[in-house]
Amino acid sequence: MQTAHLREIVASTALRLGPDAPTLCSPWRVQDLMAHLVTREHRADVLPGIALAQGPLGRHTDAVRARVAARTPLEALAEQVRSGPASWFPTRWSTLDAAVNTAELAIHHEDMVRAQPGWAPTVLPTPVQESLWQALRRGGRVFYRTAPVGVVLVAEGMARPRLAVARPPADAGTVVLRGTPLELLLHAFGRTDVARVEAQGAPEDVRALAGHRRGA
Missing domain, CATH: 3.30.1050 (Nonspecific Lipid-transfer Protein; Chain A)
Incomplete structure (x- = not known):
């Protein structure tokens, strides 16, 4: 499955860069971006706020992400991204996982990589x-x-x-x-x-x- 490769490089890159490295999703740092990836696959209550970022739904989603980022070490976030969605999450189904997460993982990986000085494009299989x-x-x-x-x-x-x-x-x-x-x-x-x-x-x-x- 191609998402498994992307999950691995996202986790590895985040750990290599460290929690405070910048991303293209400013003001998010690597810690924030990884918390976003984790919450969207483990907290169904944040999904409406991802689609509707303005208003109370978006504020709730951002608050959940901020709490996860503050309380969870980067190593644990990386392992959750590597392991994939929660066991009960619909994207545990491989076909849906590929449809929903392939682009998300690839883009957010580059959001980390290309925010660093002297970056080079990622070579993907x-x-x-x-x-x-x-x-x-x-x-x-x-x-x-x-x-x-x-x-x-x-x-x-x-x-x-x-x-x-x-x-x-x-x-x-x-x-x-x-x-x-x-x-x-x-x-x-x-x-x-x-x-x-x-x-x-x-x-x-x-x-x-x-x-x-x-x-x-």
Whole structure:
């Protein structure tokens, strides 16, 4: 299962960096990010607040995460991430785990790695990259639904490498984004500044897409 590989590298990277290392999810540090990963798989009551971050639901989710971060050593958080969801959690079912957690784990791993000075892209095995590409094929259109230009993703090394995720408006062209599935996933999830993708298109269209806000 590809999530097992991702869980292992998330746990190992967190322990290597330490609890106070920065992440791209500022102001969260590594300790906070790991607490987020643990609570979303062990506390069903926090899930509504993840989807609806504003208001009382979001405040409850953040309060639970903060308590877990304050009370649980990083070593214990890493072991919980490595071990996976609670035994009663729906994502214990491997198919659902892959659908829900593949992208989440990959992105948050890079949130730790790429916040450090002198970072280098993570090299993932081909099966993991294929899983990330499938995640993009399932949900990529959601992230580019308000894009001001057309968007086509081209994934390096994949059997079906081309995916149109947004049609161009009448007054704009299309931007082609090329990179590995991991880099394309980071771009789709709003990590534009650290995603190593090649953008091809008219300069004005590339600029317009660079200013398009996405996030998850």
